[in-house]
Amino acid sequence: xxxxxxxxxxxxxxxxxxxxxxxxxxxxxxxxxxxxxxxxxxxxxxxxxxxxxxxxxxxxxxxxxxxxxxxxxxxxxxxxxxxxxxxxxxxxxxxxxxxxxxxxxxxxxxxxxxxxxxxxxxxxxxxxxxxxxxxxxxxxxxxxxxxxxxxxxxxxxxxxxxxxxxxxxxxxxxxxxxxxxxxxxxxxxxxxxxxxxxxxxxxxxxxxxxxxxxxxxxxxxxxxxxxxxxxxxxxxxxxxxxxxxxxxxxxxxxxxxxxxxxxxxxxxxxxxxxxxxxxxxxxxxxxxxxxxxxxxxxxxxxxxxxxxxxxxxxxxxxxxxxxxxxxxxxxxxxxxxxxxxxxxxxxxxxxxxxxxxxxxxxxxxxxxxxxxxxxxxxxxxxxxx
Amino acid sequence: xxxxxxxxxxxxxxxxxxxxxxxxxxxxxxxxxxxxxxxxxxxxxxxxxxxxxxxxxxxxxxxxxxxxxxxxxxxxxxxxxxxxxxxxxxxxxxxxxxxxxxxxxxxxxxxxxxxxxxxxxxxxxxxxxxxxxxxxxxxxxxxxxxxxxxxxxxxxxxxxxxxxxxxxxxxxxxxxxxxxxxxxxxxxxxxxxxxxxxxxxxxxxxxxxxxxxxxxxxxxxxxxxxxxxxxxxxxxxxxxxxxxxxxxxxxxxxxxxxxxxxxxxx
Numbered sequence: 001x002x003x004x005x006x007x008x009x010x011x012x013x014x015x016x017x018x019x020x021x022x023x024x025x026x027x028x029x030x031x032x033x034x035x036x037x038x039x040x041x042x043x044x045x046x047x048x049x050x051x052x053x054x055x056x057x058x059x060x061x062x063x064x065x066x067x068x069x070x071x072x073x074x075x076x077x078x079x080x081x082x083x084x085x086x087x088x089x090x091x092x093x094x095x096x097x098x099x100x101x102x103x104x105x106x107x108x109x110x111x112x113x114x115x116x117x118x119x120x121x122x123x124x125x126x127x128x129x130x131x132x133x134x135x136x137x138x139x140x141x142x143x144x145x146x147x148x149x150x151x152x153x154x155x156x157x158x159x160x161x162x163x164x165x166x167x168x169x170x171x172x173x174x175x176x177x178x179x180x181x182x183x184x185x186x187x188x189x190x191x192x193x194x195x196x197x198x199x200x201x202x203x204x205x206x207x208x209x210x211x212x213x214x215x216x217x218x219x220x221x222x223x224x225x226x227x228x229x230x231x232x233x234x235x236x237x238x239x240x241x242x243x244x245x246x247x248x249x250x251x252x253x254x255x256x257x258x259x260x261x262x263x264x265x266x267x268x269x270x271x272x273x274x275x276x277x278x279x280x281x282x283x284x285x286x287x288x289x290x291x292x293x294x295x296x297x298x299x300x301x302x303x304x305x306x307x308x309x310x311x312x313x314x315x316x317x318x319x320x321x322x323x324x325x326x327x328x329x330x331x332x333x334x335x336x337x338x339x340x341x342x343x344x345x346x347x348x349x350x351x352x353x354x355x356x357x358x359x360x361x362x363x364x365x366x367x368x369x370x371x372x373x374x375x376x377x378x379x380x381x382x383x384x385x
Numbered sequence: 386x387x388x389x390x391x392x393x394x395x396x397x398x399x400x401x402x403x404x405x406x407x408x409x410x411x412x413x414x415x416x417x418x419x420x421x422x423x424x425x426x427x428x429x430x431x432x433x434x435x436x437x438x439x440x441x442x443x444x445x446x447x448x449x450x451x452x453x454x455x456x457x458x459x460x461x462x463x464x465x466x467x468x469x470x471x472x473x474x475x476x477x478x479x480x481x482x483x484x485x486x487x488x489x490x491x492x493x494x495x496x497x498x499x500x501x502x503x504x505x506x507x508x509x510x511x512x513x514x515x516x517x518x519x520x521x522x523x524x525x526x527x528x529x530x531x532x533x534x535x536x537x538x539x540x541x542x543x544x545x546x547x548x549x550x551x552x553x554x555x556x557x558x559x560x561x562x563x564x565x566x567x568x569x570x571x572x573x574x575x576x577x578x579x580x581x582x583x584x585x586x587x588x589x590x591x592x593x594x595x596x597x598x599x600x601x602x603x604x605x606x607x608x609x610x611x612x613x614x615x616x617x618x619x620x621x622x623x624x625x626x627x628x629x630x631x632x633x634x635x636x637x638x639x640x641x642x643x644x645x646x647x648x649x650x651x
Contacts, residue, residue: 289485290498293551296447297558298475298502303509307498311487311513 056356060364066178070116071169073126078156079103083163093144095168104154110136112168115144119170123150128162140170182358185346190365192260193342194373197328200264204271205321211272212279219283219305233280240273245331246338253339263340267328275324282316283309319381326373333366396459397422398562398594399444404453405618406439413439414618417453421596423561426588428605428626429598431615432638437598440615441566444596446474458561475502478555482567484547486554488540492531495539495550496522499557525553529583545576552583562594563587570600581608602634 072095074086080101088096091114098109110123119140125133133155138148156164179187213219215233220226248266256262290308295301336344343362350359397420405415414436421427429437442448443455449463456462460473478499486495493516500518501509508517516522519535526532529549534542539550548568555563565584569577581597585608588595599605605612605626612629614621614637622633 287485287488289481289483290487290495292447293479293481293485293554294498294501296442296445296474296479297477297499297555297560298471298473299498299509300471300506302506303501303504306506306510307494307501307513308487311490311494315489 053356057360057363059357060360061180061182061355061357062361062364063177063183064180066174066176067171068174069169069171071167072112072115073165073167075163076156076166077101077158077163078152079158082158083161095166097150097166102152104152104157106152108150108152110148110150110166110168112138112140112146113144115140115146115168116170116172117142117144119144119172121146121148122169122171123148124167124169125156126165126167127156128159128164132167135166180361182350182355182361186343186358186361186365189343189346189362190369193332193336193344194329194369196260196264196332196340196342197267197325200267200271200328200332201321201325203264203268204275204324205317207268207272208275208279209317211276212283213305215276215280216283218286218288219309233276237273237277237280240269241277243270243273245270245335249335249338249340258339258341258345260341263332263335263342263344266335266340267331270331271324271328275320278320279313279317282313282320286312315384319384322377322380326370326377329373330366330370397456398425398458399596400454400456400459401443401450402454402456404443404450404455406436406443406448407451412618414443415452416619417443419613419620419623421562421594423594424588424592425611426585426595426609427597428602428609428612429596429615430602430605430612430634430637431621433600434617435615435637436618437615438566439618441479441564441596441598444562445477445479445564446470471502475558476561477564478558478560478562479564479566480548480551480555480568482570484544484551484571486539486547486550488538490539491516492526492534492537492539492542492550493519493522496525496553496557499525499554499559502558521557522553525556526550528556529553530579543576544572545579548572548576548580549583552580552587556587560593562596565595565597567598567600569604577604584608602637605629 072093074088074095074097075084076097077083077085078101080103082101085100086097088094088100093112093114093116095110095112098111102108112121115121117140121138121140123135123137125135127133133153136148136150138146140146150166158164211233214229215237217230220230245266248269249263252262252266256265286309290312291304294304294308299307332340332342333344333347336342336346337348339345343366347359347362347366350356350362399419399421401417401419404417406413407415417440429440431437439448443450443462444457446457446462449455454461454463457473458476460469462470462473465473487498490513494513497512497516497518500512500521504512511517523532523535526535526549529552531542531546531549531553534546534550539547542550548571563584568584569580572580581604584595584597587593595609597604597609602612606629609626611624612626613623614629614633616637621637622629624633
């Protein structure tokens, strides 16, 4: 029983080799521990530094108190006689100038009655040409009354028969909560991102669909031309797949400028690489029987592909496409950082402004959208495959 | 217009002269000589690996002989241009053990696949979206006994029903000969009898030549006029069903040490 290898005693050389291998592995780990500057205790000791950011991220800026306004407008001819004077009612909320009209470079008093109590008032001139000119500020007292001096500047004079109007706008915070500005921006940007991913995936499908066939062994056959095309296609897939989305995004951002277009193009290239490979593998795993039957009955190869291969591969193609749409939404958050547009660009802007609450809003939006898409795509895939 | 002669009782549908087929070093079929005449019902029997499927593939032009000559409807398949060969292939229909249907398509499309020898690529593609010549398909399905399955998804059908769809596809193709490669090996006994009876009826009613390979020999005796026994890639016997003895059948399936050259029949 000499030929049973497990009974042979190992040679000393083999022991030595194992020991050497162990030393090399340990050295590699020691070295990598040092180059990566690992300092695990700092994860705990420096944790307080992370607390503010984490707090901001966990309290995203989603809601704000809404502003409510109420405004009263009266005609005010300058100089007198240049237009219709305002008719001031005797009761109810109203603003009353000390004189119904005046000349430029004078000062009048404007009073308000029965307005909202304890509220800020902004007085404004609405000029004949549509511009607005800020004037005095005031605050109403407990009875809803204010009294403020207003300077009549030459600019408010009537032009070509059109007179200026005086507006008093009351501003106060409403009790109800409104979506914050950051939330609105985030919403717009996340929509942009989802559609960027959709466009990139669509473009990629248009390219990957025909290209996938070129990289499928069973379609290209065993002839010399087919074999060459097959290997070229496969090599291109693998080369393209080795380039990261981020690198692509930098390239396209330089080429096309910062923005969604560059992002879409970068994602398209990355998705083509990945989808082509998946597509060609799906094509290779079809049941060859129907194709055989069609060719045996005198159909040509192209007919067999359209009639027997397409129906078999389209459901998995759609499943892969939806899956990649979902992946692209995720990628586009990263791509945005290097100029690819979408929510990523906005996220980067807010992080640079140290507006971590707002950044938190964006991060949460990404989490929610990716989760929804993930579920949606897996539902659709389940139905297709 | 077509150069192919219409077969008469004088001309064989299939004619093989010393035909053989090899892949690499493996000789699958060798020295096959046979003639199959219009309207005949021929059973191909033999153990697994005897070369039945390869012979069927030579008959329908899916394979070309690596030696000898295969004539189908008078044409030497190896000498034809691809398009001329396809014109011959249109006139030979095949049903398979695995049915070879596109599972995800509706039945009507699988039946319509029988038209592909005549249809243009455009027409074929269009028909996948909007099925064409539905009456022909419906008629073929009625002939095989499942007219109500026209718009069913193919993979929702039972095995027996799927083989009927494959038969309907061949009917739509309207060939002069039907080859059946182990058409009942995937079916239960009841479904098997139905399919064999259907093939038998088709042959009797339309006069289409029938070549059917069978794993089990019972139906060869009950439904065919002539039995060809294959063993290790060679014809062991080729005789009218009435003349095939139990000893001849036993010889087909006997396990023999390799190199049994004397096993060969003339």
